[in-house]
Amino acid sequence: MTGEFRIISELFAPLAGDAPGAFCLTDDAALLGDRVVTKDMLIEGVHFLKGDPLDLVAKKLVRVNVSDLVAKGAKPAGYFLACAWPSATKIGAIEDFARGLKEDQALYRIALYGGDTTRHVSAAGPLTLSATFFGAAPRGGMVRREGAALGDDLFVSGSIGDAGLGLAALQKLEKFPAADRDFLVGRYRLPEPRVTLGGALPGLASAAIDVSDGLLADAGRLAALAKLRVEIEASAIPLSPAASRWLGKREDRRAALARIASSGDDYEILFAAPPSRRRAVEMAAKLSKTPVARIGAFVKGHGRAVLLDADGSEIEAQGGFDHFAA
Amino acid sequence: MTGEFRIISELFAPLAGDAPGAFCLTDDAALLGDRVVTKDMLIEGVHFLKGDPLDLVAKKLVRVNVSDLVAKGAKPAGYFLACAWPSATKIGAIEDFARGLKEDQALYRIALYGGDTTRHVSAAGPLTLSATFFGAAPRGGMVRREGAALGDDLFVSGSIGDAGLGLAALQKLEKFPAADRDFLVGRYRLPEPRVTLGGALPGLASAAIDVSDGLLADAGRLAALAKLRVEIEASAIPLSPAASRWLGKREDRRAALARIASSGDDYEILFAAPPSRRRAVEMAAKLSKTPVARIGAFVKGHGRAVLLDADGSEIEAQGGFDHFAA
Numbered sequence: 001m002t003g004e005f006r007i008i009s010e011l012f013a014p015l016a017g018d019a020p021g022a023f024c025l026t027d028d029a030a031l032l033g034d035r036v037v038t039k040d041m042l043i044e045g046v047h048f049l050k051g052d053p054l055d056l057v058a059k060k061l062v063r064v065n066v067s068d069l070v071a072k073g074a075k076p077a078g079y080f081l082a083c084a085w086p087s088a089t090k091i092g093a094i095e096d097f098a099r100g101l102k103e104d105q106a107l108y109r110i111a112l113y114g115g116d117t118t119r120h121v122s123a124a125g126p127l128t129l130s131a132t133f134f135g136a137a138p139r140g141g142m143v144r145r146e147g148a149a150l151g152d153d154l155f156v157s158g159s160i161g162d163a164g165l166g167l168a169a170l171q172k173l174e175k176f177p178a179a180d181r182d183f184l185v186g187r188y189r190l191p192e193p194r195v196t197l198g199g200a201l202p203g204l205a206s207a208a209i210d211v212s213d214g215l216l217a218d219a220g221r222l223a224a225l226a227k228l229r230v231e232i233e234a235s236a237i238p239l240s241p242a243a244s245r246w247l248g249k250r251e252d253r254r255a256a257l258a259r260i261a262s263s264g265d266d267y268e269i270l271f272a273a274p275p276s277r278r279r280a281v282e283m284a285a286k287l288s289k290t291p292v293a294r295i296g297a298f299v300k301g302h303g304r305a306v307l308l309d310a311d312g313s314e315i316e317a318q319g320g321f322d323h324f325a326a
Numbered sequence: 327m328t329g330e331f332r333i334i335s336e337l338f339a340p341l342a343g344d345a346p347g348a349f350c351l352t353d354d355a356a357l358l359g360d361r362v363v364t365k366d367m368l369i370e371g372v373h374f375l376k377g378d379p380l381d382l383v384a385k386k387l388v389r390v391n392v393s394d395l396v397a398k399g400a401k402p403a404g405y406f407l408a409c410a411w412p413s414a415t416k417i418g419a420i421e422d423f424a425r426g427l428k429e430d431q432a433l434y435r436i437a438l439y440g441g442d443t444t445r446h447v448s449a450a451g452p453l454t455l456s457a458t459f460f461g462a463a464p465r466g467g468m469v470r471r472e473g474a475a476l477g478d479d480l481f482v483s484g485s486i487g488d489a490g491l492g493l494a495a496l497q498k499l500e501k502f503p504a505a506d507r508d509f510l511v512g513r514y515r516l517p518e519p520r521v522t523l524g525g526a527l528p529g530l531a532s533a534a535i536d537v538s539d540g541l542l543a544d545a546g547r548l549a550a551l552a553k554l555r556v557e558i559e560a561s562a563i564p565l566s567p568a569a570s571r572w573l574g575k576r577e578d579r580r581a582a583l584a585r586i587a588s589s590g591d592d593y594e595i596l597f598a599a600p601p602s603r604r605r606a607v608e609m610a611a612k613l614s615k616t617p618v619a620r621i622g623a624f625v626k627g628h629g630r631a632v633l634l635d636a637d638g639s640e641i642e643a644q645g646g647f648d649h650f651a652a
Contacts, residue, residue, distance in 0.1 A: 007417070007443055011424040012407075019404060019437035030406070030439040032460065033359065039440055039458060041408040045447035078345060080356070081338075082367040082456040091333070098337040111345035113356040114365055117333055120452060121371035130408040130442070130456035132365060134358065 026225055027145045028209065029072050036074035036142045037134045040065050044126035047265075048189075049170055054093050056189045057129070058100030063191045064212065065133035066108050067267040070198025071210040072142040074135035076108050081115035086125030108195070138202035147207035148226035148272035154296040155281060157194045157268045159240040160215050162187035164263020180242035187240075191267035196288035201271060204280055208271035214264045216317055219296070219305035222272060229301025235310050237261060238293040254309060258317035261307050272298060352551055353471045354535065355398050362400035362468045363460045366391050370452035373591075374515075375496055380419050382515045383455070384426030389517045390538065391459035392434050393593040396524025397536040398468040400461035402434050407441035412451030434521070464528035473533040474552035474598035480622040481607060483520045483594045485566040486541050488513035490589020506568035513566075517593035522614035527597060530606055534597035540588045542643055544596055545622070545631035552598075555627025561636050563587065564619040580635060584643035587633050598624060 008025060016022040021031035029038040042064070044050055048057050062079075069076050081101075085094070105111060110133075120126075148154075166188030168174040169181050176184060193210070201208055207226065209218045215237065223230040234257040239247065243260065250256035273281055278294070285292035307315040334351060342348040347357035355364040368390070370376055374383050388405075395402050407427075411420070431437060436459075446452075474480075492514030494500040495507050502510060519536075527534055533552065535544045541563065549556040560583040565573065569586065576582035599607055604620070611618035633641040 004443055007420055011420055012438060012441070012443070015424065015427055015431060015438035016440075017437050019439060022404070022437060022439040025438070025440060028440070032361070032404075032439070035358070037406065037440065037458075039406040039408055039442055039456075041410060041442045041444055041456065043410050043444055043446060043454075046444060078348070078358075080363065080365040080458055082365055084367060084369050084454050094333055094337055098341065101341055105341060111343050111348060112338060112341035112351070113345060113348040113358070114342075114351060114354070114363065115338070116365055116367045116456070117330055117338070118367055118369055118372060120369060122450075122452070124448075124450075126446060126448070128369075128410050128454045130365075130367065132363075132406055132458040 023144065028068050029142060031137060031142050034137050035134045036069055036072050036137045037132065038065055038068040039130065039132045040068060041128065041130040043128050052189065054096040055100030058097045059104045059190055061129050061131050062101065062104040062108065063193050064267060065131050066195070067191060067193035067210040069133055069135040070193050070195050071208045071269050073138040073198060073202040074142055076110050076133060076135040078111045078113045079131050079133040080113050082130040083117050084128040085119050086123050086127055087119050087121060088123040140202060143201045143205050143208045145207055145209050145221055146225040148222050148228060148298050149206055149274065150228060150298055150300065152206055152272040152274055152298045153278065153294050154219060154230055154232065154270065154272055154298065155292050156211065156215065156238065156270045156295050157197055157290050157292050159238045159243065160211065160266055160268060161243045161260030161263055162240050163191065163265035165243060165246060167265065176242065176246065180245060183240065183242045188265055191265065193267055194269045194290050197269055197284065197290040197292070200284035200288055204277060204284055205271035205273050208269060211266045211268045211270050212264055214262045215270065216261045216305045216307060218270055222270070223298065223305050224303035226298060227303050228298040230296055230298050230305045232261065232296040232305060232307050234261065234307050234315055236293060236295040238291060254315050258307060258315050262318045349470065354394050355468060357463060357468050360463050361460045362395055362398050362463045363458065364391055364394040365456065365458045366394060367454065367456040369454050378515065380422040381426030384423045385430045385516055387455050387457050388427065388430040388434065389519050390593060391457050392521070393517060393519035393536040395459055395461040396519050396521050397534045397595050399464040399524055399528040400468055402436050402459060402461040404437045404439045405457050405459040406439055408456040409443050410454040411445050412449055412453055413445050413447060414449040415445070466528060469527045469531050469534045471533055471535050471547055472551040474548050474554060474624050475532055475600065476554060476624055476626065478532055478598040478600050478624045479604065479620050480545060480556055480558065480596070480598055480624065481618050482537065482541065482564065482596045482621050483523055483616050483618050485564045485569065486537065486592055486594060487569045487586030487589055488566050489517065489591035490586070491569060491572060493591065502568065502572065506571060509566065509568045514591055517591065519593055520595045520616050523595055523610065523616040523618070526610035526614055530603060530610055531597035531599050534595060537592045537594045537596050538590055540590045541596065542587045542631045542633060548596070548598060549624065549631050550629035552624060553629050554624040556622055556624050556631045558587065558622040558631060558633050560587065560633050560641055562619060562621040564617065580641045584633060584641050588644045
């Protein structure tokens with residue numbers, strides 16, 4: 001068990017006790033009455049880069065939280081915001097940030113309900129943003145991370161790996177043709193939460209999570225809570241044309257697939273559903289105009305996710321980004 | 327209008343629009359159905375000092391938020407927590423922090439409902455903590471910052487200025503006898519929200535706020551929302567024995583009073599009530615075992631707070647700590 005999981009499970013989960021709706025902190029959201037509540041922090045240098053346009057940073061903050069809510073089948077309603085600005089921040093920068101919030105509030109039909117605005121002592125900051133979002137829970141309660149059953153399929157929306165490649169482009173670790181670079185950087189900077197698919201999840205998914213820490217890490221969370229093994233077919237992972245082109249040029253294809261399955265920030269929805277609902281999943285994908293791919297299944301085994309090559313051999317990969325890995 | 331107020335009123339308040347319960351961000355809490363919600367951030371170097379014991383920092387985080395809730399007449403129930411740790415933070419430090427949370431959860435009967443744990447890129451951090459607290463709203467809705475009327479008295483609980491002097495002691499800006507120093511530092515590090523008095527506020531107070539940015543700054547907020555002037559009698563401000571001794575030794579008594587009225591972090595409750603309720607306020611103070619002093623009144627004038635000496639002359643003072651003052 002790596003750092004962040006251990007800190008949460010050993011130090012923080014006991015603080016939830018048996019509070020109803022807190023789910024022992026096994027979920028990324030809590031259920032308070034008929035509201036789903038989630039909290040996510042973005043830190044300069046960790047979740048976005050120094051110099052990133054602040055209207056886009058604001059939108060990323062909104063979207064990572066909206067993504068959490070829609071993966072629970074909830075309808076976003078509003079949020080609270082805390083900002084710690086570097087001491088030298090100019091008013092124009094905060095205006096850019098507020099403009100980004102305003103545009104995304106209109107897009108997702110949400111309002112700001114309160115918060116806190118402070119300056120760091122240091123000019124180096126780093127800019128640290130924390131938002132608590134809430135939304136209307138679906139009838140029958142939110143879709144949980146827990147609940148995948150033996151034999152369930154594993155589905156994922158959209159395409160995987162784009163945001164990680166976009167980050168690599170920004171960090172000058174990878175080079176791409178200009179159009180591919182723009183697309184991938186856009187996926188990193190400005191995720192698009194799968195709002196319409198989210199509305200279809202209740203009654204369809206037995207468990208769901210949004211892909212923020214990486215496909216394998218987040219699938220591993222569903223597997224751990226289900227006390228099952230989830231097998232992901234590497235060849236079934238949906239890729240964008242840009243990511244496909246990048247993959248096509250790799251000498252070590254298995255290492256490249258492992259990297260795609262381990263990179264974070266895609267904010268797609270990953271969910272489990274029984275095979276009897278395959279047609280219903282197809283219909284939901286069509287109605288919500290969201291690509292959905294079946295990428296694996298839950299089988300007997302220890303609670304983890306494994307990546308399998310076409311020949312059935314396991315591709316070794318990191319379990320995803322962990323802020324507290326040693 | 328200084329920086330932080332301007333940022334909130336001009337850039338963030340429009341983002342609240344007319345969302346019911348958001349009160350155009352004029353309050354430090356929002357009303358969501360029958361829950362009061364508040365969000366406060368603590369930053370190392372701003373709200374606590376590097377090297378402060380982390381169990382006490384955890385308790386301060388809990389208490390500044392509990393203080394917000396009780397000043398609204400709400401009963402604390404639970405919270406969400408986001409932590410950004412310096413990269414070099416050891417597990418033992420996080421254990422200390424979690425122990426502080428656990429002890430205060432027992433004290434205030436609250437549970438942790440979720441959150442986010444991340445590391446900064448830099449070993450310098452700074453440790454940044456954001457909590458969103460919620461509690462049960464009193465029948466008839468929460469006590470607002472807005473609502474003080476012409477002729478209302480201004481009351482404050484406990485004693486004022488202690489936390490600011492405690493901070494000055496820690497920063498080696500002031501020297502105190504050992505016992506006074508311990509008391510004042512304790513008031514800075516470990517505020518005690520006036521939970522029992524808070525329960526009596528609904529039906530008693532026409533407006534209320536907790537004193538976090540300084541007596542004058544926070545009284546000024548009540549005055550601004552009431553579109554009245556609030557006059558505070560400097561000699562009526564309740565002082566602890568330690569603060570009284572410090573004041574007694576100042577050569578410039580007026581400057582020292584101005585400093586007490588401008589220093590933050592006391593987390594006392596400041597509230598307005600009509601003179602017809604003076605007996606009821608006395609009873610509430612007695613029943614809640616909380617000292618309450620009448621320190622001023624709301625009169626005609628522009629929305630600000632002024633500090634008056636015994637001869638009626640105004641003592642010039644800063645309006646309190648503003649993170650964004652130029």
